[in-house]
Amino acid sequence: MGGMPARPEGPRAPHSSGVKLGPMAGDGETIVVIEDDQNISDLVALYLRREGFRVLQARDGAQGLAYAERDRPKLVVVDVGLPGELDGFDVCRRLRAAGDVPIVMLTARDDEVDRVVGLEFGADDYVTKPFSPRELVARVRAILRRAGSPARLEPSILEVGQVAIDTGRREVRRGESVVALTSREFDLLTYLALNTGLALSRRQLLDGVWGEGWYGDERTVDVHVRQLRKKLGDDLPLTTVWGVGYRLG
Numbered sequence: 001m002g003g004m005p006a007r008p009e010g011p012r013a014p015h016s017s018g019v020k021l022g023p024m025a026g027d028g029e030t031i032v033v034i035e036d037d038q039n040i041s042d043l044v045a046l047y048l049r050r051e052g053f054r055v056l057q058a059r060d061g062a063q064g065l066a067y068a069e070r071d072r073p074k075l076v077v078v079d080v081g082l083p084g085e086l087d088g089f090d091v092c093r094r095l096r097a098a099g100d101v102p103i104v105m106l107t108a109r110d111d112e113v114d115r116v117v118g119l120e121f122g123a124d125d126y127v128t129k130p131f132s133p134r135e136l137v138a139r140v141r142a143i144l145r146r147a148g149s150p151a152r153l154e155p156s157i158l159e160v161g162q163v164a165i166d167t168g169r170r171e172v173r174r175g176e177s178v179v180a181l182t183s184r185e186f187d188l189l190t191y192l193a194l195n196t197g198l199a200l201s202r203r204q205l206l207d208g209v210w211g212e213g214w215y216g217d218e219r220t221v222d223v224h225v226r227q228l229r230k231k232l233g234d235d236l237p238l239t240t241v242w243g244v245g246y247r248l249g
């Protein structure tokens with residue numbers, strides 16, 4: 001079990017996120033907003049432009065994907081409900097298949113939230129309508145802060161139970177086989193593994209994995225833990241600590 005670091009005193013983030021962004025966080029970087037509701041799209045674009053981003057507004061999935069392909073945005077905001085052949089989930093899946101651009105989804109209904117929170121589509125975050133543009137901007141900034149964090153982890157293998165986490169390759173193995181995890185599942189697993197033996201509250205996990213600017217509710221953690229258990233089964237010694245949260249190892 002060579003790769004496990006010594007047990008730290010408190011929760012540790014998988015990477016430092018100490019980079020502070022100034023008021024003009026965007027710095028001319030591109031964000032694609034895919035939303036057919038013109039009012040919402042304009043409002044989101046207005047707030048993001050104020051932050052210094054260059055914003056491309058698409059009215060449907062096909063146009064949004066074309067923009068994403070052509071302009072290589074820093075982040076994509078996509079509404080679940082879109083006209084035409086591709087809904088927001090389709091767009092998300094295609095973006096994921098093509099690369100790892102961060103994605104924030106806009107949802108209108110609870111049943112959509114359940115699907116988004118499950119992150120079967122690989123979105124990084126979501127906001128539920130009606131939302132405040134300020135909140136959306138805060139989330140966009142939090143995601144970009146994480147994504148742009150310069151702290152590169154030394155590639156290392158963390159081993160927990162029968163599961164090996166290769167932080168350099170961002171790959172998880174169960175025995176000999178590679179297990180496909182979403183990026184958030186991977187971050188959650190890494191965070192738990194870096195804090196092996198500690199009972200972590202859902203709030204600590206949200207702060208550590210989703211970032212402190214994340215306003216979502218704590219059931220998000222449960223949904224991701226369920227996914228990890230489903231994918232890794234008994235090979236992952238992950239315990240529910242009643243009244244607290246979760247403990248690995």
Ligand code: CA
Binds near residue numbers: 035036037080081082
């Ligand atoms: Ca819509």
